[in-house]
């Protein structure tokens with residue numbers, strides 16, 4: 001028997017919003033679900049209609065999406081979970097990983113990791129009467145990479161749906177290397193289904209990682225999929241045999257990239273869906289242009305000459321110039 005890996009699209013604020021998730025699912029596939037970028041809760045205030053709309057189940061049918069909350073205030077979180085329940089959600093995710101000083105410095109996101117007692121108090125309070133289930137996404141620690149141990153002791157006492165670990169400290173931000181030895185320790189210590197996250201960027205590296213963390217229930221991918229949207233479908237096809245038979249264990253070839261013309265067609269279609277979707281969500285050509293420029297920071301990496309492409313995009317002063325730039329871009333050679 002072979003097992004397909006369960007893959008989650010990571011939350012990337014500013015990029016993996018509802019329009020992106022839907023277009024991705026239609027053009028590339030490969031993901032089983034997504035966690036949406038965090039909603040920063042404002043103490044004592046309800047969720048904004050736009051925040052609820054972004055994660056609305058009916059607008060996220062292409063890729064089932066779990067909303068993520070950022071807060072250190074239990075009553076506000078309890079109220080938000082009720083609102084999410086009323087909006088049709090069965091599950092939410094709590095962000096204990098955000099490294100930005102504006103967030104972590106104020107004791108939210110990764111700023112909670114040095115304080116397992118506070119995490120305990122918040123979970124105790126919130127889960128007492130939560131109408132939805134909760135998962136947690138965390139880093140190894142804020143500055144100290146061993147903080148996850150005391151945090152997991154707390155998380156293990158609550159009925160969470162899963163624990164997602166980005167195997168870096170907050171101090172590392174998004175650079176440096178992931179700490180697979182500590183990820184393995186966390187996996188061994190965690191009583192909940194464990195989702196690994198960090199630097200999954202290529203099929204052969206993913207095979208090695210699956211060998212190193214054989215007990216992981218699922219895998220979260222962010223930048224690797226943004227840079228190469230064909231990655232998750234390839235990983236999904238690269239199923240691993242659970243049989244003891246030597247023949248079954250023979251590894252097949254790593255699933256190849258689709259042919260260049262097929263990739264070009266799908267990238268063009270994806271871009272068209274983003275342009276169309278943001279055109280409907282955003283008001284005015286200026287906002288649309290800004291949004292598309294932001295998307296190109298990642299989309300450009302699907303091409304062999306990303307710098308040239310980004311420069312062309314950045315110099316597009318209006319939507320007409322932008323359209324001319326994208327006509328040129330989609331004739332450029334693709335990255336391999």
Ligand SMILES: Cc1cc2nc3c(=O)[nH]c(=O)nc-3n(C[C@H](O)[C@H](O)[C@H](O)COP(=O)(O)O)c2cc1C
Nearest residue numbers: 010011012013037038166198199200221222223224
């Ligand atoms: C620009 C940017 C925005 C991010 N926004 C969020 C977020 O809203 N919530 C969250 O939990 N993680 C966020 N992350 C972290 C990613 O979800 C993920 O944990 C991280 O990029 C490591 O995974 P990767 O190597 O597969 O990208 C963000 C990362 C980046 C680079």
